[in-house]
Amino acid sequence: MSDVRWLSAEEQQVWRAFMTAVTKFTEHLDRQLQRDSGMPMAYYEILVALSEAPERALRMSELASVCHSSRSRLSHAVARLEKEGWVVRQACPSDRRGSIAVLTETGFRVLEQAAAGHVTAVREHLFDVLTPDQLRSLAEISRAVDAGLTVQCAKVRREEFADL
Amino acid sequence: MSDVRWLSAEEQQVWRAFMTAVTKFTEHLDRQLQRDSGMPMAYYEILVALSEAPERALRMSELASVCHSSRSRLSHAVARLEKEGWVVRQACPSDRRGSIAVLTETGFRVLEQAAAGHVTAVREHLFDVLTPDQLRSLAEISRAVDAGLTVQCAKVRREEFADL
DNA sequence: CGGCCGTTGTTGAACCTTCAACCAGGATGC
DNA sequence: GCATCCTGGTTGAAGGTTCAACAACGGCCG
Numbered sequence: 001m002s003d004v005r006w007l008s009a010e011e012q013q014v015w016r017a018f019m020t021a022v023t024k025f026t027e028h029l030d031r032q033l034q035r036d037s038g039m040p041m042a043y044y045e046i047l048v049a050l051s052e053a054p055e056r057a058l059r060m061s062e063l064a065s066v067c068h069s070s071r072s073r074l075s076h077a078v079a080r081l082e083k084e085g086w087v088v089r090q091a092c093p094s095d096r097r098g099s100i101a102v103l104t105e106t107g108f109r110v111l112e113q114a115a116a117g118h119v120t121a122v123r124e125h126l127f128d129v130l131t132p133d134q135l136r137s138l139a140e141i142s143r144a145v146d147a148g149l150t151v152q153c154a155k156v157r158r159e160e161f162a163d164l
Numbered sequence: 165m166s167d168v169r170w171l172s173a174e175e176q177q178v179w180r181a182f183m184t185a186v187t188k189f190t191e192h193l194d195r196q197l198q199r200d201s202g203m204p205m206a207y208y209e210i211l212v213a214l215s216e217a218p219e220r221a222l223r224m225s226e227l228a229s230v231c232h233s234s235r236s237r238l239s240h241a242v243a244r245l246e247k248e249g250w251v252v253r254q255a256c257p258s259d260r261r262g263s264i265a266v267l268t269e270t271g272f273r274v275l276e277q278a279a280a281g282h283v284t285a286v287r288e289h290l291f292d293v294l295t296p297d298q299l300r301s302l303a304e305i306s307r308a309v310d311a312g313l314t315v316q317c318a319k320v321r322r323e324e325f326a327d328l
Numbered sequence: 329c330g331g332c333c334g335t336t337g338t339t340g341a342a343c344c345t346t347c348a349a350c351c352a353g354g355a356t357g358c
Numbered sequence: 359g360c361a362t363c364c365t366g367g368t369t370g371a372a373g374g375t376t377c378a379a380c381a382a383c384g385g386c387c388g
Contacts, residue, residue: 004280005287014303015286021306022186023232024313034376040344061366068187073345075368080343097353097366116168122179123169129312130305137301139178141294142185148293149188198346204374224337237375239338244373261336261383 037114050103057102201278214267221266
């Protein structure tokens with residue numbers, strides 16, 4: 001257990017700088033959306049996903065995977081979005097278990113409004129403060145981290161299988 | 165209002181890759197800590213901050229600023245940590261409004277345990293998947309984003325003053 | 329001193345997320 | 359057909375965060 005590879009002083013610096021930036025950044029975006037459009041970022045992303053889908057509709061499970069959200073979370077979220085009148089749920093014709101979330105016209109207009117402020121904030125605090133080189137790096141880094149997590153999760157799933 | 169500088173296709177790709185990576189990464193860390201040590205990452209960071217402070221003690225307001233946390237959040241969090249016996253609150257001798265959070269011996273040991281798994285996860289999914297060059301980039305990028313947010317917040321505060 | 333304002337910290341309500349439990353419907357094997 | 363298992367989706371409770379309101383204290387200036 002004591003064979004932990006602790007972080008060096010420089011590594012700690014990088015790590016903390018990273019976490020600070022990410023925390024402040026996402027907090028800023030979240031607050032902006034909440035203040036200007038009355039929804040947290042997770043809900044905004046649900047609306048975006050729906051708006052880009054054919055017919056502006058997606059099955060709950062697909063929507064969950066597109067949004068990197070758990071089924072449960074999505075269920076609660078869509079319930080709220082439905083109460084606002086931004087989304088409606090329809091029965092799925094091909095699978096009677098299924099539920100299809102559809103973006104309403106009202107929801108689409110709300111999304112358009114929200115997008116303006118959100119994109120502006122993203123540009124202002126991410127794209128405007130980075131050089132083109134840094135942006136390319138960020139893309140690479142993001143893909144590497146994502147890939148690392150995906151591999152790891154596959155490995156964990158294999159181990160779970162091994163347990164049974 | 166329509167003078168929004170929307171994102172180009174490439175910019176959108178970078179933006180989504182970034183958000184996906186960050187979301188998955190923080191979610192992974194949070195889940196790891198919750199599972200193995202029974203605390204969310206925000207609470208872990210409170211314990212870390214206390215452990216590094218002289219006497220392992222900090223005033224609530226300082227603790228809040230070190231952890232980038234609101235007073236309210238910290239108050240709730242410390243209440244929970246106190247219930248676990250990991251932290252105790254003492255009156256501040258120099259300022260009778262003040263409250264001082266102190267890490268207990270139990271809390272310190274819990275933190276040591278938690279740190280092993282946490283640092284391992286961070287190394288595995290961040291440091292191990294990035295090249296030294298990418299790490300240097302990431303540090304720069306983080307600092308740039310952080311700086312951009314800090315400037316912006318200062319500007320907002322000035323505008324609030326202007327309103328009055 | 330006494331009034332006023334800013335700071336410190338807590339509280340409760342509302343909201344969001346997580347987790348475990350659950351129901352209903354498909355899919356598979358006998 | 360039916361027993362079994364897996365999948366899709368919802369629900370309620372527990373825990374975390376946010377926001378607004380508040381109480382208590384310090385600091386400042388008349």
